[in-house]
Amino acid sequence: MTDELKQDDLVKINYKPPKKDWMDTPVNFRHGTYIYPARAKNLKYLDLPNPREWSPTDEDWKLPENWKDIILNGMKERLDKYRSFKVFMDICVRCGACADKCHFFIGGGDPKNMPVLRAELIRSIYKGNFTAAGKILGRLNGARGLTKDVIKEWFYYFYQCTECRRCSVFCPYGIDTAEITMMGRELLTLLGCNVNWVLEPAANCYRTGNHLGIQPHALKDMFEMLLDDIEDRTGVKIEPTFNRKGAEILFVTPSADYFADPGIYTCMGYLMLFHELGLDYTWSTYASEGGNFGLFTSHEMIKRLNAKIYAEAKRLGVKWIIGGECGHMWRVIHQYMDTMNGPADFLEAPVSPITGTKFENAKSTKMVHITEFTADLIKNNKLKLDPSRNDKLRITFHDSCNPARAMGILEEPRYIIKNVCNNFFEMPENTAREQTFCCGGGAGLGTDEMMEIRMRGGMPRANAVQYVHDKHGVNRLTCMCAIDRATLTTLMEYWVPDVKVTGVHELVANALVMKGEKERIVDIRGEPLKEKKGEDDV
Amino acid sequence: MYNSGKIITGLIIFVGLVTLPFWYSIGKANIKPDPSLNTPVINQMKVKHCIESKQFMIDNHMELLNEWRNAVVRDNKTIYVSTTGQYFTMSLEDTCFHCHSNEKQFCNQCHSYVNIQPYCWECHVKPAEEIANGH
């Protein structure tokens, strides 16, 4: 995957835009910079239009006959439905403040990856078709006509945006190019121009409840493996429940947590923590996915996939919900779920059964972030922790885009990390918290065929990790996002190979002193807790 | 979620501010300036003529005075030669106010109309008439 990509070539970045105007520069589908189109079967499964087999490199994309009307009507509908879209189309002054804030521009130099120009790709069509000034003045006012090449350009660049919202932090009007990308992708969806890396998980999730298409019996098997590993490493036997009616709490996390390394270690952390607390909770096989690739498709798809969480909470009769470590999942839960599928009046405002703390900030949505839950436990001294068990790790923390810029959940994970390990180092200010850099593979870009774009887009993040690696010897990158755990792993292997990726609750798992545990000589990955003696001493 | 209430309030405030001059002028008499030359000294002049032409004085009296000040204070010069070759002492009080002894009816007519606030009076004494009237 990354073999063919030479770092020396990647870092030769030319930020100087070409002479030719961007409107006259057609898009070039080059291997490593675009995602394979969605298979017809996935579109069909989700009742999406124009299912067919095609490739972006084809001359003919097999668009529907009336594709132009579809796009223009689709734009009109969305302009009428979303004030954000309309206002953002109108008020950009092209000051360029956002230009060098996007990781894809920083890592690649393609001018159309400047957020402002990404937005102009659609704004130019808006001006040409929906504003008087644009219709009269045409190109002078930045307007252009809608052609098939425009659709190709949209497909290319709206799938080179990870909807990370970093640009929005710096824009004086808060213009959120992620929102514009979402509109662009919705419009492309109307023509059946989707990517498989998004729609296959979405279709799987629709059917089986999770992205990976794991069926209920297989899901249980996977957990057995995790539970065996936990017993092997801690001596504690855990027996979680699934689809249990009458539990107090429903727990929902992204499926990557119980399926893929290194997410599984974080998942083991949840299992151990809840067991140690004796929490009355259940997993669900139907709502077995916290993630929501609808966010990368359309608002309607968000709602269709998200509906399962409240439906399952209602069916099982739980009182409230805890959500695991994930980024885009929390964008959906925090900013969309209650509005789309609420009100959750069948649930109760969340109260921690262990500490009695009322989670006031979640009283309507009734879903609490796991780091809010755990930070409260630690603050109230409900956990016995031995941070020295993480001593071989020198840790830094990556704020995932959505928790940082769509929630502002910044201190909770840091509080936990500082309590479960002794060596914590922040990355530089311009690369952390609300200014954090994307992993380069969010919003459905985290697939192998996108490797060049991912490694480029991830470079600013990797560079900051490199900095703390060089300065403080950091060897672990903590994050609370399932996509990150996968994409950052590849990114680190490529740019900073000495650094491995970890979830917050993996660190908790290591430090948590459990009742009836055996002497812990290995960490939750089964690796020795302490560096082998001798290596350092000689 | 439209927030119409807030938006309409905002619009009313905006339109109110933009049209403020219109509201502000309602009911106020729009008196145009009418500088008066009716002073004892001017009334006695046969040819009513300032030190330079009327148009020049309207356009440039402020600069002229500024030059006078600098000439007197910095260069110790006190005599001004006009374009017609006449000599005048460069003095606000002795030359200008000698004829224009009516600041209120003369200077202030225009100054207050267009809101000019010359800082002459930070140093100079106002013309005698004004002092007598209690200014």
Place this chain on the structure above:
Amino acid sequence: MKLLLAFVIVLVLSAVPYIGIKYAGMSYEFGVIVPYAAVAVFILGFVYRIVKWAKSPVPFRIPTTCGQEKSLPWIKQNKLDNPSGTSGVVGRMALEVLFFRSLFRNTKTELKDGPKLAYGSSGWLWLAAIAFHWSFLIILIRHFRLFSQPVPYLINLLENVDGFLQIGIPTLYITDILLLAAVLYLFIRRIAIPQVRYISLVSDYFPLLLIFGIGLTGVLMRYFYRVNVIGVKELVMGLIALKPAVPADIGSLFFIHLFLISTLFAYFPFSKLMHMGGVFLSPTRNLANNNRMVRHINPWNYPVHVHTYAEYEDEFRDKMKSVGLPVEKE
């Protein structure tokens, strides 16, 4: 090219009133009809644009959070960058509108060998933007002296503060210099920074040049080529009293100034300058991040197809039973 075109447009716009006044004697057209029309277009256009935006709802609450959320009571919330209530939002908006808070964060990214990425703070854009907007506002307010009789005390105060250097006759206003310098900077930056130049349109150069033209004619009138200020005020007062009359001999420079301003006003509602209204309506800034506390209502929320639990169990019932997962229907 684009730049040149914008320049030519502004030149032509300056020539029109000059010719009109000087050779066609159209002082009534340029002194009365044009300004009235411009103000009418401005107000109606502005209201029209805002109403058009307002007609689209805000279906979801999508603030961009730029600081710590409100969560557990012992975690300090960043109330201005991540407000959870009205007062915080008002504070955040005030910072944005009055001090361009977001622009203040601006950084400049540089790629050095290594590779090392460096993010220097880059305050010039912010400084120029602030200098430009505030000068513009203060100059606008100062003009009230031509629009009011008697002139309110506050305007006097503003003039005195603005002219406190007491340089020259008539007193030099600091904002006059700042405005021209800032616009010049913004303009040069547009040409000099390759990326910004690449994204710039005629409609980006035009307002800057237009405003520069307005500032320049204003400064020329005030400091160099005197116009008949009394006449100007008579004209203005006549206009606002709705008894328009054009005094003679105002000077053609004034009519150029007036015509450029009228152009700006009339152009405003149909251009990017509407950011003035739009900034207040931006959903990533004007909403509180109380998403999980208060349910946001989407007026067009509609039912969608979902895959129900019943359908799910129907497909997987046997497999579920085989591993002992509870089912609804046996």
